[in-house]
Amino acid sequence: MADGSPKDQPVVSGQGASPPPAGNRAGTPRPTSRDVARAAGVSQATVSLVLGEKWHGRVSERTAGLVRDAARQLGYRPNLAARNLRLGRTRTALLVVPALTNEFFARVYTGAATVAAEHDFGVVLYPSPEGVGPAKDPFASARAALDGVIASSMAAQALTAIRGTDLPLVMLDSDPADPGAAARVNLDIADGMRQMSAHLLALGHRRFLHLASAVSSWTFDVRARALAASLRDVPDAVVRTVPAPLDVAGAREAVERALTRPGPRPTAIVCDDDILAAGACKAVRRLGLRVPEDISVTGFDDLALATAVEPELTTVSLPAERVGARGMSALLAVLEGRPPEEGDLPVELVVRGSSAPARAG
Amino acid sequence: MADGSPKDQPVVSGQGASPPPAGNRAGTPRPTSRDVARAAGVSQATVSLVLGEKWHGRVSERTAGLVRDAARQLGYRPNLAARNLRLGRTRTALLVVPALTNEFFARVYTGAATVAAEHDFGVVLYPSPEGVGPAKDPFASARAALDGVIASSMAAQALTAIRGTDLPLVMLDSDPADPGAAARVNLDIADGMRQMSAHLLALGHRRFLHLASAVSSWTFDVRARALAASLRDVPDAVVRTVPAPLDVAGAREAVERALTRPGPRPTAIVCDDDILAAGACKAVRRLGLRVPEDISVTGFDDLALATAVEPELTTVSLPAERVGARGMSALLAVLEGRPPEEGDLPVELVVRGSSAPARAG
DNA sequence: CGACCGAGGTTTTACGTATAACGTCTCCAG
DNA sequence: CTGGAGACGTTATACGTAAAACCTCGGTCG
Known part of the structure; x- marks a missing residue:
């Protein structure tokens, strides 16, 4: 079938045999499925069937082998633009x-x-x-x-x-x-924030600073609402919210400003995000206080940052x-027309070194 | 212009006027350039010319306007797969x-x-x-x-x-x-490392620990060679190299092991990367020493991490x-056949709090 | 012995776009 | 009144693939 006929010679472009193992120099156009077909001595449709793994029972093992060999020889890769156009997906x-x-x-x-x-x-x-x-x-x-x-x-x-x-x-x-x-x-962001506030309440904290993201978004709103809801039933709990940009320096400045204001100082800073928490820690120390002895600081997300800083951050781990x-x-x-999986993904409180019992007084 | 002729009615698929502002329900196939052509009363080629901005002098302003309106009406977006196939790019x-x-x-x-x-x-x-x-x-x-x-x-x-x-x-x-x-x-990684070693030498450091990336790669090789070259001419300089995985915990462990070995302790730890440096800082403190008073630690890359940890890292800033x-x-x-720009990108030493004069003795 | 069948292919078509090649119509000079 | 020459479009084609529809041929069954 594939031998004997004079037309079986593969049509190479010119001078000498081109190196079979793929090394295409630029200028040579990429081989198409038709080129593979020619080299294998079959039709383009057959190439498509074989390489698409749709050939069982329609093409003989032998022919399929020829096609695959030819494709490998030429370094054939299907043209995705053409495939996408054809399939519509x-x-x-x-x-x-x-x-x-x-x-x-x-x-x-x-x-x-x-x-x-x-x-x-x-x-x-x-x-x-x-x-x-x-x-x-x-x-x-x-x-x-x-x-x-x-x-x-x-x-x-x-x-x-x-x-x-x-x-x-x-x-x-x-x-x-x-x-x-x-x-x-x-x-389940709300649950994460509930776990966090329960943790801090158990440590005796009652005066909170909530360092919130300045950019507004649903996730951040949920944090704020969940924190407020958790503290609603605690008689002497008080929380003040301060917005900050999502970077360390901005967070530090915001916290420095907040902590130098008159009035009773918070004993815990609850941050919407680990980056904010890192900034908060720096602010606390700049004011001559210690984390967590004087003020506890907590994060959210559990990024690599959370274990890079010292003390390591108590935070809520999100399965990103x-x-x-x-x-x-x-x-x-x-x-595919199937129903997608339902239900929120669970999150987990991770207690590390940045939270500690509230100082008395 | 667009009114008066009975043929100006856009051909809508069926029941009632479909909401013009794009709201395609699923099931309706996406409009093609041919659909736009039909709606505008021109040929598909004209649509392609107009939307491809290749029409000047070949299509009247009026017709171009009709085409653009029709395209907007139908919410037409060109099929990129087809375009890519056609253009070959x-x-x-x-x-x-x-x-x-x-x-x-x-x-x-x-x-x-x-x-x-x-x-x-x-x-x-x-x-x-x-x-x-x-x-x-x-x-x-x-x-x-x-x-x-x-x-x-x-x-x-x-x-x-x-x-x-x-x-x-x-x-x-x-x-x-x-x-x-x-x-x-x-x-220009080598220059960065030279600047770094010059900085540390000027601070009086002579015994170095080089915390290197365990994964081998050209960039890291260059760091090692440049550091070695810089110290070659300094009589009493000595450097030991320790490999570490590219994460904070792994780096910390590697440095703890290295520092607890017998022999004179290094006064500076030069790290291939800010992440390694963060780990090194933690190791130093775990052993009861201070950064930078007892041991200087330097990073590389100037990631956000570098200013999130304390002390902030002296590092080499790379324009990523x-x-x-x-x-x-x-x-x-x-x-496009033009010659690409030549020359290495410059890097910059950034001195922060993690490097200080070497302790005497 | 004719109809049918399966194996092993091939021919043909369509996907949507960009563009080369080709009209047509009007206007104007010779 | 003929022959260009724009101005303004249209018709036709190719890109590379997947797959539907169609062939051919040897064997089998009623």
Whole structure:
């Protein structure tokens, strides 16, 4: 079949045999499935069947082998643009997050990418405009053709553009009330904050400073509400809220200002975030006080930072990778018409060195 | 203009007027350029010309307006898969990095994505296998069709797969000796380490512990060589090298072991990385010593971590965003046949609180 | 012996876009 | 009144793949 005929000679472009092991010099156009077909002595359709693993019972073992060999020889890789066009699906999801330099979102990405890879999916990122400059349109920026979107509620600006689309949308850590999401993956933030306040109350703390994120977002609102709710029934508990930008220096300044104001000093600083907590610790020490002996400081997120500083932070550990993984799983479920998994992801209080019993008086 | 003629009625699919502002329900297939053409009463080619901004002198202003209106009405977005197939280019680059949870690489990505967005390019990530699980083939994982690759030399494993390709490759922070890169973006790491050792020598330090990364890579080799070279001419200088994993806990353990060995204690610990330095600080204090009074500790990279810990780290500031930005610019240059910008990016010693004069004796 | 069947392919088509090649109509100079 | 020459579009085609529909041929069964 494949031998004897004079037409079986593979048509090489010119001077000498090209080196079989892939080493394509630029200028040589990439081999297509038709080139593979020619080299294997079969039709292009057969190549597609074999390489797509759809050939069982339709193509002989022998022919399939020939095709695979030819593909390997030529270093064939399918043209994804063509494949995507043909199939009308791209197996690619867009992940919209505020900024990757925030370790939490880097971990969310990692989780999403891991699950995606297991299902032969790709993840392309859109760090929304606060992070990266001029691109207004997520879809222009993420130049890939997309099957769906996973978006953090913190990337509010980008969300409106996405809503104008028929793409399935999975929301991360977002208000269950707002509509338009095909699925939702939330952390049990309120429970985390409840555990934290219970921990501090048990240590005898009653005067709290709540160092809150200046950027408003659902997750941060939940923290504030849960803290307030926890303290509502404690007679002598008092909490003051101070907003701060999400960086160490800004947090430090905000806390320094707050602590030098007249009136009774808080004995514990509850922070919305580990970064804020790191800043709070620095502020406390700048004022000549000690953490945790004079003032306890607690974080939220359990980033690498939490165990890098001293004392190590008492914080609420959030399963960031699981958020991303579950977000991707939910999107896959939606795309396949299955119901996505329900229920909030649990969080966990981690007690370390930055919290201690309140000083008497 | 648009009214009066009975044919001006837009052809809507059926029951009642569909809400013009985009709200596509799922099930309705996305409008194509042909749909826009039909709605505007022109041919598909004209739509392509107008929306591609290639129409000046070939299409009247009036017609162009009609096309744009129709496109807006239908919420038309071009099918990128089709466009990519047609053009044979995708305006998408692959960025290969070891792990995004490392702030340095998150910043590299940010820089690359910013420049890409300015040139209407996309960036898709491949966090190489040490970071994410089962995907062996970068091209299978990054499901996009690609125009080029930007790769950190730290993602060694993925590089071999990429080399078998004719895609233009820009290497980041890599050995100038190894071949196969169309362009290269390097930091002047050696100069950074020279500045650092000069700083410490000026403070009177002579006995050094070099806390090196356990993962081997060109950037880390350069640090070691530059440190050794700097100390070569200093008569009484002595340096011992200890490898450590790139996390705080591992670094702490490595340093604790090193410092409890018999023999004269180093007065300065030079770390390959801020994360290692944070661990080193913790080790020093665990042994009852102080930073910087008893032992100076220095980092490398100038991550957010460097100013979050106490004392703040003396370190070498690396322009991570610029690395990414320049990598992307270089790739664009290569793709357009222009020569990429040459020369290493400068780095800067930042003196903070973790380094101090060596204790006498 | 004719109809049917399965094995092992091949031919053909469609996906949506960009653009080269090709009309058509009007206006104006020779 | 003929022959360009713009101005303004249209028709036709190709990109590479997946898969539906279709062939061919030897054997089998009624």
